[in-house]
Amino acid sequence: QSQELSQVRIDYHAALQALQQHGTRMVCTGKMHTDRVCRFDYLCYSTEAEEFVFFHSNASVMLPNLGPRRFQPALLDLSSVEDHNTQYFNFLELPAAALKFMPKPVFVPDVALILNRFNPDNLMHVFHDDLLPIFYTMGQYSDLDEEARLVFMEGWSEGPHFQLYRLLSSKQPLLKEQLRNFGKLLCFTKSYVGLSKMTTWYQYGFVQPQGPKANILVSGNEIRQFSSFLAEKLNVTVGEQTEKTDEYIVVFSRSLNRLILNEAELILALAQEFQMKVVTVSLEEQSFADIVRVLSRASMLVSMHGAQLVTSLFLPRGAAVVELYPYAINPEHYAPYRTLTSLPGMDLQYVAWRNTKEENSVTFPERAWDQGGIAHLEKEEQERIMKSKEVPRHLCCRNPEWLFRIYQDTKVDIASLLDALHQGLASRPGPKRARPASTVHPGRVREPKCQTSVQATNEAKLTVSWQIPWNLKYLKVREVKYEVWIQEQGENTYMPYILPHQNYTFSENIKPFTTYLVWVRCIFNKTLLGPFADVLMCRT
Ligand code: UDP
DSSP states (O other): OHHHHTTSOOOHHHHHHHHHHHOOEEEEEOSSGGGOEEEEEEEEEETTTTEEEEEEOTTOEEESOOGGGGGSSOSEESSSSTTOTTSEEOEEEEEGGGGGGSOOOEEEEEEEEEEOOSOTTSHHHIIIIIIHHHHHHHHHSTTSSTTOEEEEOSOOOOOTTHHHHHTTSSSOOEEHHHHTTTOSEEEEEEEEESOOOTTOOEEOSSSSOOEEOSSOOOOHHHHHHHHHHHHHHTTOOOOSOOOGGGOEEEEEOOSSSSOBTTHHHHHHHHHHHHTOEEEEEOTTTSOHHHHHHHHTTOSEEEEESSGGGGGGGGSOTTOEEEEEEOTTOOGGGOOHHHHHHTSTTTOOEEEEEEOOOGGGEEOOTTSOGGGTOOTTSOHHHHHHHHHOSSOOOOOSSOOHHHHHHHTOEEOOOHHHHHHHHHHHOSSOOOOOOSOOOOOOOOOOOEEEEEEEEEEETTEEEEEEEEEOOGGGGGOOOSOEEEEEEEEETTOSOOEEEEESSSEEEEOTTOOTTOEEEEEEEEEETTTEEOOOOOOEEEEO
């Protein structure tokens, strides 16, 4: 393995001298530990102490220089999960002079991205917490390119989805346990530490019950560019639109737990209802590339709630996701996949179905606690859980009632599922040929002006006019409207108007000898709002 590190040859003597003379240099982005990513020259790692080391010298730089606030609670989050206390990053400090007494450092020549994977066993976590954030953190820094070295510090072994992480760069990712093979003191010539959280859409319920993040910053466009990248790396060609007769539905089944007990009946019913073929896939039976290949042309994906549903991000625009929830689980409370499919520009339909018939559910009270067993609980608590008709909202991650219910097997009531589909599907699902809707926003309206006149002691007019936004002349926009807000100076309410033309004369509610504040903005296709022009002060 040490051979692998030396693929990029560096001048050992020069590197050692640079480290001794310059020490470590760190410059970070972000105001808080939760939005920080740091770039380092010569960040070192002691495999004995299992600590990162910052070497101080006359030329070292530490920005932000937080002093002891660096430990309140940490310099940054090493995973993309916000402020999780098992995922903090910090370093020890030493004077560069101490290097004389330390083991000879081994230099990592590649530009490294150092991070924690959050839960590499679980496909949803792999995509949401790791792959997407890594992909777009690499996109943020031009030296994190194809040749970058990913370094996973969470301490797990490769895990079942390691092949997916390998697609992000041409170099084999390094695991924490492997670092000691290289030596006692490892120094990363150039590295970035931490992950961008810009692409995450869900919080798992560590401090408040799980749900969509409060301020989602990613759209379907970025998700789809990432899926295309991955599909290409997996050698999946996402070809042209299939013929109508080639349309099919995918049932993504789990073969170990949370089973659909009447899968054959479900498949038959779906085939009949939509007049489409139905195929099943599972992580246990197909390679991931094969699953992506199937999903990328599917019209509909049907599956029990579970991590495998994150593969919705490989569905074509226009497809539908049908998420099945076991008895006593409220779909509204567990919506990572609904949130994903509903991101603007994902262009997926979404339907949730919930088993409301207790007799169609099979429970497993005797299983291990992490598979939903409840035999370890007090008798009374077991009985309460058995009787409960809905799991109340709760925090992550070990709520026994939640685990008990989510790991039930379900016989899907076909009539009620078809009902949910009729109600929930706006149109026949299927790959859409249509181009995605435009997301170009209007610029400011130009040269806003007002003219006023007083008609009588209680009558006045206010004419507002403006020019079209500069970018409009280059665009084909279906509908262009303008919004005008008029506020009497000193009042705290305003009157909003939607107008089709570039000028308008207001006379209702306009008083003489009064000052009005007027804002104007342009709106494309009802929803694409532009910025307001500078406020106009109009005195009648
Ligand atoms: N898994 C699977 N088949 C099964 C059970 C689990 O493929 O029968 C996968 C699942 O998609 C996830 C991982 O194993 O990637 C862990 O599953 P778990 O039930 O712990 O998580 P969940 O799906 O509820 O997020």
